[in-house]
């Protein structure tokens with residue numbers, strides 16, 4: 001077991017205690033891994049599977065089904081643009097293209113300085129103020145190209 | 157059980173509580189089209205081909221996943237349902253790359269194609285997506301072409317619910333959904349796949365296919381022969397598909413009370429999808445080299461060489477794959493060969509002798525809540541039993557304790573797995589804790605339970621189960637028909653050098669029958685090659701070439717598994733038929749006939 005994962009053991013035990021069946025703990029444990037490790041590696045998926053008496057494919061199923069889980073590291077500022085219909089109607093697509101052009105990356109690529117990664121996500125439950133963008137855990141609403149400039153400038 | 161009455165297409169149909177609409181309809185002879193449904197698997201409701209109208213519900217419901225309700229009025233066919241089913245099929249066809257003429261399931265073996273014909277699909281109203289998806293050809297026996305997959309999950313559910321491996325799952329979402337193997341691995345690199353091929357049998361399209369069967373002939377046009385797998389003592393039912401006197405594919409027989417259609421890699425593939433060099437003519441050694449001869453000549457050579465020998469100087473070593481009928485022949489020829497031995501697996505001789513009363517073992521496995529394996533490795537030898545254990549552990553939370561001499565693929569599923577040596581009190585305490593409160597434990601022992609360590613472990617184990625709930629004890633031998641042959645008086649031998657030393661032998665006849673690798677496994681015991689070389693005369697009777705051929709003075713071609721007839725008795729005591737699917741290759745002859753023509 002990789003040492004970085006074994007350091008999560010105490011938290012995993014606490015999560016497991018909340019559920020009648022170990023497999024129900026898969027989602028919170030995957031979140032925990034992503035928060036602490038930055039992404040979910042193959043090694044981590046194997047570890048979770050073994051820990052919950054599941055087969056590896058059952059974990060990959062979850063990790064690939066939910067767009068919020070990622071299998072690769074991201075930059076310091078993870079820019080998550082909503083791609084669902086209301087935001088799309090309010091110009092999310094051109095905003096995305098603008099952002100990608102400006103940073104010189106493709107979707108899910110990280111800038112060479114490790115500062116930014118741009119990804120698309122499903123509805124962020126804020127459709128009333130579409131288009132919306134999340135930077136790590138902070139939500140930004142009614143995004144315009146100008147607002148975007150300010151947001152980027154504020155990122156470390 | 158509570159009974160229900162439904163009106164389906166105007167017909168009054170009886171069902172039982174818990175049945176789905178589809179089950180009630182099928183039982184009443186009403187056919188509803190399906191694609192993702194398989195009666196062996198849990199309902200999925202993924203394809204929507206089986207939709208029906210139920211009185212009082214506005215939307216059509218999937219009959220395969222909807223419980224039948226008492227008094228409901230169901231319509232399975234009308235214009236609206238047919239229109240929706242057609243739409244479903246068009247969407248399926250448009251989603252991937254269904255170019256039938258270059259698909260291995262073309263010409264009647266594809267359920268999607270046949271549904272297309274049935275519903276008169278002659279064009280698609282949607283744009284074809286034609287994604288370029290990968291093809292996984294790394295599997296030893298099977299391939300997966302994602303371009304032909306309809307995401308019905310029949311393979312996934314089969315792998316999970318029947319083989320118990322859960323190698324496969326559905327990755328990604330929406331239009332990007334795809335069948336995945338482990339952590340995005342391949343069949344060749346998978347750590348969980350047992351290569352049982354059950355997923356291929358379940359696939360309704362050409363997505364999953366048997367590499368050695370693809371483009372070798374449409375199964376629909378093949379002859380089918382129901383026979384029994386002779387690779388191990390489980391005796392699974394097989395359906396052998398043949399065309400022009402060659403094998404196209406081999407599947408499990410769904411009607412077999414033993415395996416109910418499921419097979420392990422040995423029965424499903426190893427007997428035919430692996431190249432084996434076949435022996436087709438009798439041969440006699442002349443001036444050091446083997447030369448093909450006619451049967452008469454070979455038999456005359458044997459008679460000439462053994463004429464001066466007393467019966468005690470002639471030995472006959474037979475394979476444990478011989479049929480019950482061959483055992484009768486062995487009894488008949490006894491006067492002219494007094495030393496007859498059946499070579500079995502390491503430590504297996506002590507398992508032979510008393511076969512005990514016949515009983516149904518599979519229902520016990522189906523219900524067991526704890527398994528203890530002692531000196532048995534079904535994952536390597538009797539895969540269909542291993543599958544039942546994996547399903548019980550993974551799906552029903554059964555416990556698994558393994559005590560073996562070497563590692564097993566089942567170790568990964570075990571609560572406790574240990575070698576049999578140096579077991580301390582703390583170990584037995586752990587075993588007792590695992591087995592505590594288990595009401596239907598099963599103890600399966602194999603040949604390696606017959607060693608002194610195994611016997612000691614067995615004694616300990618029997619005291620470890622809860623006192624009021626002793627285990628069902630099941631013997632699982634390694635050699636196909638060893639129990640029945642030994643019960644018929646053929647001595648089981650697992651120490652061959654001792655057998656050679658036990659009589660003043662001068663000539664020996666090795667009847668390897670259709671053992672894989674031509675029976676060469678007897679050479680694993682180090683002294684056996686020397687024992688054979690020390691003989692004045694060696695006859696080898698075998699279906700396949702092997703290193704043994706070099707040690708023989710006369711070689712006789714035996715029938716292969718697909719050509720044999722007779723019966724074998726499985727580990728439950730069931731007598732099961734072998735039926736020829738092919739005509740004998742070359743000059744090959746039945747084992748018992750050969751023995752009779754030499755010794756009777």
Ligand code: SF4
Pocket residue numbers: 314315319321322323324348349350351352353354355356
């Ligand atoms: S071959 Fe057997 S174990 Fe492998 S994926 Fe298919 S069903 Fe599962």
Ligand code: SF4
Pocket residue numbers: 304305306307308309310311312335358359360361363364
């Ligand atoms: S591979 Fe075959 S069985 Fe599996 S989901 Fe695709 S079509 Fe269905």
Ligand code: SF4
Pocket residue numbers: 385386387388389390391392415418419420421422423424537538539540541
């Ligand atoms: S379990 Fe035994 S009888 Fe069944 S398919 Fe495998 S080798 Fe053949």
Ligand code: FES
Pocket residue numbers: 082083084085086087088122123124125126127130131132
């Ligand atoms: S669609 Fe973008 S937040 Fe809901």
Ligand code: FES
Pocket residue numbers: 189190191192193200201202203204205206207218219220221
């Ligand atoms: S057969 Fe019922 S939904 Fe597929």
